[in-house]
Amino acid sequence: MLKNVQHFHPKEIFECGQCFRWTPLNEEKTKYLGVVHGCVLEVHLQGEDVYLHGVSKALFQAYFLKYFDLDRSYQQVKEVLQRDPLLKKSIAHGEGIRILQQDPFETLITFILSSNNLIPKIKEGIKRISSIYGEEMLFQGEIFYAFPTPEALAKATEEELRAMGLGYRAKYIAKTATLLKEARRFTKEKKLRPLTKEEEAKCAYDLAWIQELPEEECLKALMKFPGVGIKVADCVMLFSMGKTGAFPVDVWVKKAMVYFYGAEPKSLPKMRSFAKEQFGSLAGFAQQYLFYYAREEKIKLP
DNA sequence: CGCCAGGCGGCTA
DNA sequence: TAGCCGCATGGC
Numbered sequence: 001m002l003k004n005v006q007h008f009h010p011k012e013i014f015e016c017g018q019c020f021r022w023t024p025l026n027e028e029k030t031k032y033l034g035v036v037h038g039c040v041l042e043v044h045l046q047g048e049d050v051y052l053h054g055v056s057k058a059l060f061q062a063y064f065l066k067y068f069d070l071d072r073s074y075q076q077v078k079e080v081l082q083r084d085p086l087l088k089k090s091i092a093h094g095e096g097i098r099i100l101q102q103d104p105f106e107t108l109i110t111f112i113l114s115s116n117n118l119i120p121k122i123k124e125g126i127k128r129i130s131s132i133y134g135e136e137m138l139f140q141g142e143i144f145y146a147f148p149t150p151e152a153l154a155k156a157t158e159e160e161l162r163a164m165g166l167g168y169r170a171k172y173i174a175k176t177a178t179l180l181k182e183a184r185r186f187t188k189e190k191k192l193r194p195l196t197k198e199e200e201a202k203c204a205y206d207l208a209w210i211q212e213l214p215e216e217e218c219l220k221a222l223m224k225f226p227g228v229g230i231k232v233a234d235c236v237m238l239f240s241m242g243k244t245g246a247f248p249v250d251v252w253v254k255k256a257m258v259y260f261y262g263a264e265p266k267s268l269p270k271m272r273s274f275a276k277e278q279f280g281s282l283a284g285f286a287q288q289y290l291f292y293y294a295r296e297e298k299i300k301l302p
Numbered sequence: 303c304g305c306c307a308g309g310c311g312g313c314t315a
Numbered sequence: 316t317a318g319c320c321g322c323a324t325g326g327c
Contacts, residue, residue, distance in 0.1 A: 115308080
């Protein structure tokens with residue numbers, strides 16, 4: 001149990017577009033079930049307290065503390081962002097939003113799948129991928145499937161993935177999983193023997209290495225994966241690599257930027273650079289508040 | 303039927 | 316570098 005937790009609402013955390021493996025268990029959406037990090041767990045908000053089921057204290061300390069971003073002062077984040085009067089409404093609407101620190105590989109594959117796709121279909125695709133290539137888990141008598149490792153997913157052919165309804169993204173996912181499998185392999189072997197130039201080049205796809213790069217280089221490195229453009233790279237950086245200055249611009253954020261800031265509707269790159277200038281290292285939080293407001297309120301542009 | 307969805311890759315000027 | 320088009324799929 002986490003006592004007296006502020007800035008934490010399951011509905012807002014899990015419905016603000018950053019994750020796809022949490023499902024509501026009650027009508028009020030205070031209780032969710034999630035598949036994360038090879039675990040199945042429940043999160044339940046009761047009054048001021050948050051209850052986690054299915055996770056030991058040790059695992060909570062070792063992984064979920066960071067996953068739920070519990071070391072961060074959201075009070076402070078909001079105080080700074082609220083200096084922009086145009087953001088106040090969105091922040092008030094999503095008081096309980098937090099940015100999860102998810103697994104980079106899962107986030108990368110998930111957001112490749114997200115391009116020009118629908119949220120229910122993304123969820124279904126991830127579930128299918130996991131049920132074929134992921135490890136089986138038992139939770140309260142029910143079977144769940146963890147998201148696969150790069151090695152497991154690299155076994156999938158483009159045709160197999162296409163047959164799962166992933167569309168033209170199947171090729172990107174198969175290729176990306178293979179790139180990551182090789183990157184991990186050669187990164188390990190590097191400690192044992194000198195690598196050839198070709199092998200060395202493959203290490204540049206290792207996500208653990210990419211994650212440590214400064215934001216601009218990190219973005220460029222991610223965009224080398226097939227099916228990854230600026231939007232997907234921004235999502236991976238923000239939702240799994242702790243790059244809080246990232247500002248993914250999708251259709252909903254675009255609507256919010258036009259609606260609140262009078263942005264030019266067609267220029268996505270300009271919205272992105274404006275927001276990064278305006279919000280700095282807190283741009284990612286601003287993005288989440290704006291996304292959630294726009295989608296919940298179904299903002300329509302004239 | 304046409305339109306669209308948390309875009310991207312490829313081509314053109 | 317900006318602007319356009321095709322792309323798999325399925326719901327409306």
